Amino acid sequence: MNKKAETITPPEKAKHIQVPEYKELLTRMKRRYEKVGRNLPILEMELARLQMISDTIESKTSFVKELYRLLKNLHPFYRSLVFLEFDETKVQKYIECIFKARKLAQYFEKKYRYILMAQEERKAIKKKASEARGRMLSPIKRCSRGLLYLKNLVVYLSHLPGINPSLPTIIVAGPPSVGKSSFVASASRARIEIAEYPFTTKDIHVGHTTINGEEIQLIDTPGLLDRRLEERNEIELKAITALKHLKGIIVFLLDPTETSSYPIPVQLEIAEDAKSVTGNKPFIYTVSKIDLVPSKTLSNTIELIKAKTGRTPYTVKANDPKSVHDLIRGIIGSHVEKQGSSM
Ligand SMILES: Nc1nc2c(ncn2[C@@H]2O[C@H](COP(=O)(O)OP(=O)(O)OP(=O)(O)O)[C@@H](O)[C@H]2O)c(=O)[nH]1
Ligand SMILES: [Mg+2]
Structure with missing residues (x-):
């Protein structure tokens, strides 16, 4: 095509x-x-x-x-x-x-x-x-x-979002309230609902941004809960659908704050479940809300993620456009993948 x-x-x-x-x-x-x-x-x-x-x-x-x-x-x-x-x-x-x-x-x-x-x-x-x-x-x-x-x-x-498979794509996923919509909105200024309470996002949304002269597509997904694939509700399955069927780099956000929906080890289990449907797409562990935790908590969180996944996570302040753009620039730089697709 x-x-x-x-x-x-x-x-x-x-x-x-x-x-x-x-x-x-x-x-x-x-x-x-x-x-x-x-x-x-x-x-x-x-x-x-x-x-x-x-x-x-x-x-x-x-x-x-x-x-x-x-x-x-x-x-x-x-x-x-x-x-x-x-x-x-x-x-x-x-x-x-x-x-x-x-x-x-x-x-x-x-x-x-x-x-x-x-x-x-x-x-x-x-x-x-x-x-x-x-x-x-x-x-x-x-x-x-x-x-x-x-x-x-x-x-x-x-009414479904128009997704262009020929554009480099970042799929933002993670548990509820970790800052997924904030991330996509910060990057693209797409009009996306953001709220303090979990399960705000019920559908897949798309935003666009330009990095180094190249258009990047960002996909916001509903929050994933700690449960097996077959027990997931229809809203979560929409997120799974994006992770499974769209080509792109996955940015998986984790919330290090005390008010997060789950402690980090459980968030990592959710990440592993999500990863299992993504095939071999790049999967970027990213700690969000870094402005809300003391530096000690942040470094402990990073160490914990490293120990469990063998990978050093990225960090981001999801509601800050500069922080999000820096992160995107970083990951696009190291995962430059032209995503041709059969869409
Ligand atoms: N201070 C701070 N607040 C953040 C950050 N990221 C998100 N928030 C706040 O956290 C709350 C949840 O953010 P959302 O972007 O709606 O989170 P989400 O992951 O899309 O949530 P669901 O769609 O419900 O799964 C909102 O009140 C945001 O303003 C961050 O990096 N720093
Ligand atoms: Mg959301």
Whole structure:
């Protein structure tokens, strides 16, 4: 895929997909129904109306081709996010329902064209036309629930963050309240919610910054709790999805303060769990909130992390743009990785 095509993200594509509800489809037909073929003889009028119904079903459900293609080619990151929220089997079933309804509408339109032409009496033409309308509409009516489900899916997809896989990326992860959102906001001035209480971030957010003339993408993730992967809730799984499926450098923040959600050894266990899904992406242990602890506590924390991981952690004041930019410059310098991807 070329670079330009890659920058058109699935959420942007989803914004152009219009999924109608069944009642909208019906309203549109009703509005046009009386006007179609009004001045024509009865047979031609009914034929024109059948054609109009078939055309409306065809045009108003043509989104299904686009949606099918979009879902089929979805990058694993977006795929995971979508199917955390929506049932994949249902989505398949609903898409099939609509494809089938489109086919049947055309089939009955053709079939009844001949049936109507074979009628001689006005009453018989009307009766057969009404039968045709029923047979053309009932398959799409049966997809009513599916149309609504897919409409919600498209809205959800269109609100996901647009991630450009061709940019160097930093994924910021860690337990709750360690300063992940502060870090991304400091680096990028993205408008991200930051608060004193944990679980503020419930979705994945993206920010951008320029370091040494190069655009860097930063991903803010929800906080990770101390529990096994299979016990994680949907919000935590969004963070896991980013760690697993996006290419980039992972900055894992740890909170050394007394008010942290967990003591450092537990935060390191969370880090190990997170690391286990990241493959061989660079994983940067970083102590945050360094302005809030005495230097002795900071050096003890650094020693503890060194002892447990064999790596010297970086340090940062996550709510200070200069400190964050210095850190990013440092890690980009030592982990220069052009992140080509299959997104
Ligand atoms: N003094 C100081 N405060 C910080 C620092 N980093 C974050 N904070 C504060 O810590 C609190 C939590 O920060 P957030 O950035 O929302 O933390 P988070 O990791 O995104 O939290 P969740 O989204 O809830 O997981 C906020 O009140 C921040 O202002 C830091 O380095 N120094
Ligand atoms: Mg946050």
